[in-house]
Amino acid sequence: MRARTSLSTIALLLFAATASAAPIALSSTFNADFSASQSLWAGGPNAGLDESGRTGGSVGLYYSVKANTGTVAATQNAALMANYLSETAEGSLTTIALDFIGDPNGGTVEAAFGAAASTGMFLDISGCVGVVVLGSCVGVPYNIDADIPVIDEGFFLEPTTTHTPVIDTQRSANDAAQTFGVGSLDVVIGNLGPSMNLDLDQNIYFTPTSISGTASYRNVTSGATGSSLFVIPTDAPRNLQLALGVGTWEISFLDIMLQNTFRNDINLELRPAFDYIVGSWPPPGSGLFSFDLIDQTFALGFNQIQNLGTIRVDVVAAQQVPEPTVLVLFGFGLAGVAVRRLRLRGR
Structure with missing residues (x-):
């Protein structure tokens, strides 16, 4: 025994x-939020005004005035995930898998251009045709919530897209507005009859093409330093491989940038229609003839993230x-x- x-x-x-001891698989996640606001015309100044109000109770007056010289604004909220092993053997490459993961509905791109003013009367009335018993209508309830325009002039384009940011995936939005129309009869509260209209039809397209940055590393013991550029060009994780000596290393992700393309396409359209006081059929954007006015492609100037975060790995002697x-x-x-x-x- x-x-x-x-x-x-x-x-x-x-x-x-x-x-x-076997190395431990680690994962670190860092917020990577980007925003941009600039001229819609690929440079130059931009300005905007948006004012509205109401006065009265159930019946009253309203007004709305808005104008914009042309602005495009965008946000792309996401996270950068780093997956790696806690330690690597001397002589082997330290591999870090980098993945850009968009927040659900964390992306918006919106454009604004035009000038419009409207004023009129509004109705906000509700009641019951019958008898009200203990707060409930015994009969036919009704609710009138309507704006009756007296002045409605100008045009305003606001194409907007809300989405989940994904690298190398295009997002688009459209808006159209009537700028001029003739033929229908003005009946004070709107137009009635056949008309011929000139519309502006705007399409915007946005694609985040890649994430780029610098991995800066430092040996905690010896003080040795180095850096390596990296690019994430697709929706798939991208391996960053570093040749590091023995010791404990701090790896920081610096100067993170969102590369992108933005396209602004505006067309002038000729549209025959029938106006029916509160609308027009077919609606703006359904013209028979179209003429290209503006078609520009450029990059939006998103903010640069100076220091996204730091991870730590060990390289052990063989x-x-x-x-x-x-x-x-x-x-x-x-x-x-x-x-x-x-x-x-x-x-």
Whole structure:
């Protein structure tokens, strides 16, 4: 029994001496939020005004005035995820898988251009044709919520898209507005009859093409430093591989930028229609003839994230590991010595 116990102990000690702890898979997530606001015309100043109000109770007056020289604004809220091992053996590349993950509905792109003013009367009336019993209508309830325009002039385009940011995926939006129309009869509260109209039809297209930045690394012990540029060009994770020496390293992700393309396409359309006081059919944007006015493609100037975050990894020195045959022979030798000593004690 003593011999068996000694052999088990020796085997455990031998295994503990030769085995090494496995690296741990780690994951770090950093917020990567980008925003931009600039001229819709690929440069130059931009300005806007948007004022509205109401006065009165259930019946009253309203007004709305808005104008914009041309602005495009965008947000792309996401996270940069880094997946890596806690340690790497000396002589092996330290690999970090970088993945750009958009927040659900964390992306918006909207344009604004035009000038429009309207004023009129509003109705906000509700009641019951019948009898009200204990707060409930016994009969026919009604609710009138309507704006009756007296002045409604100008045009305003506001194409907007809300989406989840994804690298190399295009998002688009459209808006159209009537700028001029003739033919229908003005009946004070609107137009009635056939008309010929000139519309502006705007389409915007936005594509985040890549994420770029710099991985700056420093050896905590020796003070050695270095850096490596990286680019994430698709929706798939991108491996960043670094050749690091022995020691503990801090790796920081700096100067993170969102590369992108934005296209602004505005057309002038000729549209025959029938006006029916509160609308027109077919609606603006359904012209029979179209003429290209503006078609520009440029990049939106998103903010640069100076320091996104830092991770820490270890590079361990390579140890000389004996061949398996040598280990077996060495183990048997130790076991033989132990058994021999036990036998001598038993005499």
